[in-house]
Amino acid sequence: MKPFRTVGVIGKRREPHRPTLGKLCSALESLGCEVLVAHNDELPELPAGRRVDAEELAGRAELAIVVGGDGTLLGAGRYLAPAGVPLLGVNQGRLGFLVDIAPDEMAESLAAVIGGRYELEERLILSARLTRDGKTEDSVYTAVNDVVLRNQASIRMIEFESWMGEQFISLHRADGMIVCSPTGSTAYALSGGGPLLHPSLQAMALVPICPHTLSDRPIVIGGDQQVKLIVRGDDTQATVTFDGQISEALEPGDSVLIERSDKPLKLIHPTGSSYFAILRNKLRWGRGQESIAER
Template sequence: MKPFRVVGVIGKRREPDLDLLRDLCAALKALGCEVLVERNPALQGRLEGPLADRQTLAKRCDLVIVVGGDGTLLDAGRALAPALVPLLGVNQGRLGFMVDVAPETMHEQLAAIVGGQCEPEDRLLLSSVVRRGDRVEGETHLAVNDVVVRNHATIRMIEFETWLEDEFISNHRADGVIVSSPTGSTAYALSGGGPLLHPGAQAIALVPICPHTLSDRPIVVGSDRCIRIVIGEDVERVRATATFDGQTSATLAAGDVVEVRRAPFPLRLIHPAGYSYFRILRDKLRWGSGPAAPRGRA
C-alpha cells in the first residue's frame, strides 16, 4: 500500500485517554504525517493541533485511527465507510475484536503501518431501511455488526415473518431476531447461539432470540439478496424496535417491514502486518487454552 500522509484521530466521546491520544498524535507527527483530530467536546482545549468534523476527516484523510473500544470503532465505521476511508483501531476498551493494536505496541507498529506495511481488509457492511406501507420511514441505517429487531423493555415475545426477498422463510414467535454480518458474528449473535462467520464470507446470519419453538434455529444466507422482516399485528402490545449496532434505533409498528441488505460499499479496515483472524479468536474466546491453575499450584 501507499504510505499514509494525512491521518485522522478519533477518540472516545466520553472519557477519552488524553495521554494516549497525545502520545499517538506526537508519534504520527514525528513520522511526518499531518494529523487531524476529530472535534470532540471532551477534547476541546485539552489537545493541541487542528480539530475537524467527520465530514472533513472523510474528505482529507488517507487513514483514520480510532482510539477506544469496538463500540467507538463501530460508530466511526458507520460514518466513514461511505467514503472508503480505512480505519485502524487502537484498543482502549476491554475485549477488542476490531481494535487490534495494543497501546504498548503502538509505537513499533505505527511506523510500519504509516509506511504502508500493513494488511487492508474489506468487511461486509449492512444497510437497512424500515418500510411502512408504501414509503420508507426515516433514513437508511448502516450497521457494521448487526440489525436487531426485538421487543422493547418488556418480557413479551413478538411475532414476525422472515423473507429472503420474495421467498418466504418462516413465521416466528421470539424475543426478536439478530441479522448479523460476519463481523457481528462474534458479538450479540454469538451470545444468541449463532455461528461464527469468517469476515471474508459474503454471508449474513439470521439468529432468533429466545424463540418459542426450539427448532427455530439460526440460518446463514447469501448477502446478495435482501432480507425482509415483517412485524406481526401483536406488536402494538409490546413496542418493537429495530436497533443498528446497538447504538441507533427505530420504533416499529404492526405491519412494518425491516429490509436488510449488503451495503454498496464495504467497511475498510487496516491491520498490522501478520494479522490473523483466527489468532484473535483464540486470544479473545480462549480457544485451545485450559483452565487457569488454582492458586498455590504450578
C-alpha cells in the same frame, strides 16, 4: 502498500484515553502526517492535530485511527465506510476484537503502517431501510455488526415474519431476531447461539433470540440476498437497533429491509495479523486443545 500522509484521529470521551490520544497525535506529526482530530467538545487540548468535523475528516483522511474499544470503532465505521476511509484501532476498551493495537505497541505499529507496511481487509457490512404504511423511508441505516429486531419495552415475545427476497422463511414468536454480518458474528449473535462467520465471507446470519420453538434455529444466507423482517401482531411494540447504538421504534405492519451495503468496511491490520489467533486469544476459542496440537 500505499503510505499515509493525512490521518484522522477519533477518540472517546474518557479521561484514561487522553494520554494515548496525546501520544498518538504527537507520533503521527513526527512521522510527517497531517493530523485531523474528530471534533469532540469533551476532548482535551492535544499537543498536535487540527480539530475538524466529521464531514471534513471523512472527505480528507486517507486513514482514520480510532482510540477506544470495539464500540468506538463501530460508530466510526458507520460514517467512514461509505467514504471509503480505512480504519485502524488502538485498544482502550475491554475485549478489543476489532481494535488490535495495544497502546504499548502503538509507536512501532504506527511507524510501520504509516510507511506502508500493513494488511488491508475489506468486510461486508449491512444497510437497512424502514417501511411504514407501504412507504419506504428515505433514511438509510448502516450497521457494521448487526441489525436487531426486538421487543421495545417488556419481556413479552414479539411476532414477526422473515423473508429472503420474495421467499418466505418463517413466522417467528421470539424475543427478536439478529441479522448480522461476518464481523457481527462474534458479537451479540454469538451470545445468541449463532455461528462464527469468517470475515472474508460474503454472507449474513439470521439468529432468532430466545425463540418459542426448538426448531427455530440460526441460518446463514448469501451476502447478495435481501432480508425483510415484518412486525406482526396487533399489540406488538418492537424496536430495531443498529450496532446496539441507534434505535428506531416500530409498529405492527412495519418492516425492515436489510442488505449488503454498497461500500465495505476497510480495516488496517499490522502485518502478520491472524483472525484465528484473535479468536483463540480474545474469545478463548478452541482452548483446551493446545496440548493436542503440540504433540
